[in-house]
Amino acid sequence: MICERAVHVRRDGARRRAVVVASLMAAALLAGCHRRETPEITLKRTRAEFLRAQVASLRTLIAQAEKGDLVTSDLIAIGISEELVKTLIDASLPREVVVGGRLRVRLESAVQVFRGNKAGLLFRARVSSVGAPDASASIEMGGSLGDFKLDGGKLAGTVKLAHFSVLETSMGDLAADALENLVKANAGAIQAAIPPVEIPVQLEESVKIGGLTEGAVVASPGTLPLAISVRHVIPVNRRLWVLLQAKAGPWQPASALPPKTAAVAR
Secondary structure (H helix, E strand, O other), rough: OHHHHHHHHHHHHHHHHHHHHHHHHHHHHHHHHOOOOOOHHHHHHHHHHHHHHHHHHHHHHHHHHHOOOOOOOEEEEEEEHHHHHHHHHHOOEEEEEEEOOOOEEEEEEEEEEOOOOEEEEEEEEEEEEOOOOEEEEEEEEEEEEEEEEEEEEEEEEEEEEEEEEEEOOOOOHHHHHHHHHHHOOOOOHHHHHOOOOOEEEOOOOEEEEOEEEOOOHHHHHHHEEEEEEEEEEEEEEEEEEEEEEEEEOOOOOOOOOOHHHHHHHO
């Protein structure tokens, strides 16, 4: 009898330990399992974050204006509409890149939003596996446009991605979750594959003076170079306002050529 009771006690103890272990494993699995957000929740969360960023950026802009940092009397202001930027971006799409030898990302469309001192971009893309092209998903990638530089008659801005969301997929929820995590893990490579947004800007980089040889005023011919750089970029009211600063000099006198030779060279 004593042996039988001992056996029962050991069996009951083993069962209890098995139940405890199973409960701990289930809790661990549940804690490590993060279901992806629905597109609706992601959209609401992204809009809220964008609006909060606009409020903070507008406060910074107001502080700069109060200090006089945005005085444009000595700056060149260029206004670029959302429609123009959309036309330029659409001209470069669709664009397809392979990331990490595993993902094929096809950028299909883009929407830009210039509001509240923030230049936002929203891309729609199709993602598929290189090894299994039938397994695909439609994703949304949101980010911003910044780091503007003026070079070679073009105003170029780089795209910085901030969020990713799977909208539609031919796979199940588990596979869609894995795909979204894979896209996030390769966010840097995807961002690097997106070309800069280039906006043509026609600006004279120098002032040429032919010289004056008649009358009371005499001036030697030459060129006054202009060093033009981006001072501020302010996205407000559906326009991208670019404030440029131009610095002149030094004066470069023209080479002493005979008048006839100079005329032929022109």
